[in-house]
Amino acid sequence: MPLSVGVIGTGWVGASVAISVLHAGFASELLLADMRHELAEGEAMDLSHGAPFYTTAGVRAVDVDAMLDTDAVVIAAGRGGKPGESRLDLLRDNADTIRKLAEQFRGYRGLFVVVTNPVDVLTYVAAKSSDLPCERIIGTGTMLDTARLRQVLGHSLRVDPHSVHAQVVGEHGDSEVVLWSSAHVGGTPLREWAGWSPDREAPIATEVRTAAYEIIKRKGATNHAIGLCTAAVLRSVLRDQHQVLTVSRVHPALNGVALSLPTVVGAGGATTVLEPEMSADEKAALNKSAEVLDAAYKSISG
Numbered sequence: 001m002p003l004s005v006g007v008i009g010t011g012w013v014g015a016s017v018a019i020s021v022l023h024a025g026f027a028s029e030l031l032l033a034d035m036r037h038e039l040a041e042g043e044a045m046d047l048s049h050g051a052p053f054y055t056t057a058g059v060r061a062v063d064v065d066a067m068l069d070t071d072a073v074v075i076a077a078g079r080g081g082k083p084g085e086s087r088l089d090l091l092r093d094n095a096d097t098i099r100k101l102a103e104q105f106r107g108y109r110g111l112f113v114v115v116t117n118p119v120d121v122l123t124y125v126a127a128k129s130s131d132l133p134c135e136r137i138i139g140t141g142t143m144l145d146t147a148r149l150r151q152v153l154g155h156s157l158r159v160d161p162h163s164v165h166a167q168v169v170g171e172h173g174d175s176e177v178v179l180w181s182s183a184h185v186g187g188t189p190l191r192e193w194a195g196w197s198p199d200r201e202a203p204i205a206t207e208v209r210t211a212a213y214e215i216i217k218r219k220g221a222t223n224h225a226i227g228l229c230t231a232a233v234l235r236s237v238l239r240d241q242h243q244v245l246t247v248s249r250v251h252p253a254l255n256g257v258a259l260s261l262p263t264v265v266g267a268g269g270a271t272t273v274l275e276p277e278m279s280a281d282e283k284a285a286l287n288k289s290a291e292v293l294d295a296a297y298k299s300i301s302g
């Protein structure tokens with residue numbers, strides 16, 4: 001079945017999302033839009049020239065209106081973080097951009113994926129402004145943090161990250177929570193792994209939490225890993241894979257806050273939210289994260 005994907009915002013992140021989607025091979029049509037139309041055109045031309053190396057897909061630069069009939073649309077529009085700036089500092093500028101874009105997608109039949117930061121608050125803004133069911137508005141949330149955690153743990157234990165089952169939940173940002181108590185490596189609880197000691201946990205959590213700042217300091221943006229995460233969300237939806245991913249969505253049971261929990265992602269969107277095992281400290285930290293996000297949203301909705 002031909003599937004079409006739109007990407008709005010073709011800066012660092014949008015361009016990486018685009019190439020990851022093409023490599024993943026599930027889209028037959030990739031539409032790109034940017035307020036700097038020439039940038040989207042340039043990316044479309046450049047990506048088209050790689051056609052002999054990926055599964056056939058047409059790539060075109062279009063206006064946002066031309067994306068209203070796509071199967072999924074990714075929002076990577078807005079500005080990126082600056083050195084020393086927290087993700088919540090981006091809030092006001094990017095909320096305005098997402099609100100206006102989401103309003104254009106009222107009645108949309110596809111899946112809406114938010115990448116722009118602060119991604120959790122903007123997932124909430126998109127859900128509210130588009131009026132779409134909350135399972136069809138997915139933020140990439142802590143998927144990137146979870147990927148970073150699995151990579152760092154795999155590297156430090158000398159195990160392939162695919163065999164590391166560990167998750168980051170809550171806010172994609174400073175209040176995020178690593179679920180150490182349920183982390184497993186090949187079926188063995190991490191805390192029972194030979195040579196593991198709890199004093200390794202805080203430095204790894206800090207490394208994961210501050211990874212973006214370290215990358216931005218060096219190259220000005222983060223883009224490749226988030227491009228791969230976004231393509232994984234799209235593939236799970238468009239191929240109805242039912243992967244469990246730590247994506248962000250609005251949680252009616254959590255006062256309507258959008259944050260990440262392990263969630264089954266398939267054709268219906270981010271549907272079944274799992275309740276992972278958590279220690280009392282982790283539960284308290286997750287509640288704190290929800291409060292931080294609620295306050296962030298309230299700071300712009302007054």
Ligand SMILES: NC(=O)c1ccc[n+]([C@@H]2O[C@H](COP(=O)([O-])OP(=O)(O)OC[C@H]3O[C@@H](n4cnc5c(N)ncnc54)[C@H](O)[C@@H]3O)[C@@H](O)[C@H]2O)c1
Pocket residue numbers: 008009010011012013014033034035036039076077078079080081090094097114115116117118119140141144172221222223226
């Ligand atoms: N969720 C995550 O894990 C994650 C990871 C990395 C980056 N990000 C976020 O992704 C966003 C994009 O980052 P970037 O580095 O690509 O920034 P960028 O500045 O390189 O690109 C953003 C693009 O959006 C375009 N744009 C702005 N407003 C627009 C609008 N209304 N319509 C169409 N296009 C518009 C700009 O012209 C620009 O090309 C940032 O908010 C960044 O913080 C999120």
